[in-house]
Amino acid sequence: MSRFDESLAPALQQAAESALRYRRELHGGPQCAAEDYAAQLARWDTGPLPAQGLAAQDVIRQLEAHAAPGLHATAGGRFFGWVTGGSHPVGVAADWLTSAWGQNGANLLGAPAAAASEAVAARWLLQLLGLPGDCSVGFASGATMANFIGLAAARSALLARVGWDVEADGLFGAPPVTVLIGEEGHATVYAALQFLGLGQRRVRRVRARADGGIDNGDFERALAEADGPVLAILQAGHLHTGAFDDFTRLIPRAHERGAWVHVDGAFGLWARACPSKAALAAGVERADSWATDGHKWLQLPYDSGFAIVRDAEAHRRAMTAAASYLPAAAAHERDPTHYVPELSRRARGFAAWALLRHLGTDGVAAMVERHCALARQLAELLARERGVTVLNDVVLNQVLVRFGDEAGAGRGGEEADALAAAVIERVQRDGVCFAGGTRWQGRWVMRLSVIGFSTDADDIRRSAEAISSAWRAVRPGG
Numbered sequence: 001m002s003r004f005d006e007s008l009a010p011a012l013q014q015a016a017e018s019a020l021r022y023r024r025e026l027h028g029g030p031q032c033a034a035e036d037y038a039a040q041l042a043r044w045d046t047g048p049l050p051a052q053g054l055a056a057q058d059v060i061r062q063l064e065a066h067a068a069p070g071l072h073a074t075a076g077g078r079f080f081g082w083v084t085g086g087s088h089p090v091g092v093a094a095d096w097l098t099s100a101w102g103q104n105g106a107n108l109l110g111a112p113a114a115a116a117s118e119a120v121a122a123r124w125l126l127q128l129l130g131l132p133g134d135c136s137v138g139f140a141s142g143a144t145m146a147n148f149i150g151l152a153a154a155r156s157a158l159l160a161r162v163g164w165d166v167e168a169d170g171l172f173g174a175p176p177v178t179v180l181i182g183e184e185g186h187a188t189v190y191a192a193l194q195f196l197g198l199g200q201r202r203v204r205r206v207r208a209r210a211d212g213g214i215d216n217g218d219f220e221r222a223l224a225e226a227d228g229p230v231l232a233i234l235q236a237g238h239l240h241t242g243a244f245d246d247f248t249r250l251i252p253r254a255h256e257r258g259a260w261v262h263v264d265g266a267f268g269l270w271a272r273a274c275p276s277k278a279a280l281a282a283g284v285e286r287a288d289s290w291a292t293d294g295h296k297w298l299q300l301p302y303d304s305g306f307a308i309v310r311d312a313e314a315h316r317r318a319m320t321a322a323a324s325y326l327p328a329a330a331a332h333e334r335d336p337t338h339y340v341p342e343l344s345r346r347a348r349g350f351a352a353w354a355l356l357r358h359l360g361t362d363g364v365a366a367m368v369e370r371h372c373a374l375a376r377q378l379a380e381l382l383a384r385e386r387g388v389t390v391l392n393d394v395v396l397n398q399v400l401v402r403f404g405d406e407a408g409a410g411r412g413g414e415e416a417d418a419l420a421a422a423v424i425e426r427v428q429r430d431g432v433c434f435a436g437g438t439r440w441q442g443r444w445v446m447r448l449s450v451i452g453f454s455t456d457a458d459d460i461r462r463s464a465e466a467i468s469s470a471w472r473a474v475r476p477g478g
């Protein structure tokens with residue numbers, strides 16, 4: 001006889017219907033949430049937790065009603081804010097099952113299916129990204145954690161080489177590690193250094209090229225000046241411009257110096273999965289560790305990231321927690337927990353396996369190719385508008401836009417900053433598409449990231465038109 005409480009079944013069905021309804025309406029609707037945080041908080045905050053519970057269906061209904069006005073269309077075709085993947089339905093379906101199955105993805109005896117799906121998804125991922133097949137892969141919550149894990153493995157290996165056991169003895173009295181990182185490195189990589197006791201400030205910041213990539217000459221100078229063990233951090237895909245560091249030249253140089261090279265490739269590493277774009281990241285396969293996201297270009301639902309390490313032993317040493325009650329995997333087996341900080345954790349392998357299997361290598365390549373072409377198209381359409389300037393060479397999927405003529409820029413840039421802010425505000429209010437802003441080379445500019453799986457040429461045309469008309473509405477003189 002079933003022990004399942006059938007009165008709960010409608011809650012699951014209701015959630016599925018609600019999700020379908022949401023996805024069906026997403027395309028035509030506004031891409032920006034109707035309510036901001038303050039309005040949402042007022043809606044959610046109905047007082048202390050009542051003593052009486054609420055029936056399953058009622059609570060799911062209320063959840064949907066509360067959340068609906070506060071949801072950005074991040075899974076929609078015209079959402080270009082931050083770098084936001086589209087939460088592909090196949091990933092979502094696999095993720096629902098992951099929750100329904102309730103597996104604890106910690107280890108292979110406790111969750112054999114979860115561990116096996118991760119092991120295979122890890123192999124496919126290395127194949128797709130053209131990285132050495134014997135690297136270890138940790139399934140993390142995102143690129144922030146993946147960077148943390150890669151840098152922890154680096155710290156372990158570099159200090160072990162000079163006779164220091166950082167896992168046992170920590171950093172007190174340890175030989176100093178010189179960290180080289182570009183001044184345009186992502187804030188979360190600096191944060192990972194902070195978490196690891198390597199410090200945000202004590203790094204050697206390497207100068208950036210005009211496109212945000214690391215300056216080769218300054219990197220080589222920093223290498224030559226460095227003392228002791230060296231950790232060099234490079235980037236595949238600059239957050240704003242999509243620019244790549246010169247891996248072909250810099251990784252061998254760093255290795256000649258005995259450095260460990262870590263690459264933050266949160267979205268840019270996916271260029272490797274697309275034959276026509278792979279040259280952008282040529283030579284990156286020689287690095288020692290890499291971080292990338294599943295919830296960006298692969299379109300997995302949040303949260304998903306991958307930490308990839310060439311020296312699997314260092315990776316494992318940096319992350320493993322052992323206890324007598326935890327079953328130990330055999331030497332040839334892969335325990336998911338040994339490659340991430342957490343023990344109990346979401347079984348992320350199911351959704352990764354399902355989406356990789358659904359898209360295949362051709363599907364991922366075509367998607368990356370399409371997004372890059374659409375980003376270029378968006379840039380071209382915007383650049384036709386008088387007073388609109390695309391600031392970056394659109395090598396990948398990121399587009400930076402300035403509003404106002406050079407005269408405005410000449411007045412200290414404040415006028416151009418204000419115009420960009422006004423256009424962004426208007427675009428978000430109109431809701432046809434969602435664009436964000438950022439500070440680039442001292443100026444406030446619009447920033448567009450074309451990365452949602454459902455974006456097509458029509459979305460790009462509509463979005464370019466919406467941005468152009470917002471600009472016409474706010475520009476001086478109309």
Ligand SMILES: Cc1ncc(COP(=O)(O)O)c(C=O)c1O
Pocket residue numbers: 082083141142143144145186188189237238239264265266267293305
């Ligand atoms: C280049 C880069 N590195 C790291 C991150 C952090 O990734 P996550 O937000 O998945 O932790 C991002 C996020 O946009 C990124 O673009």
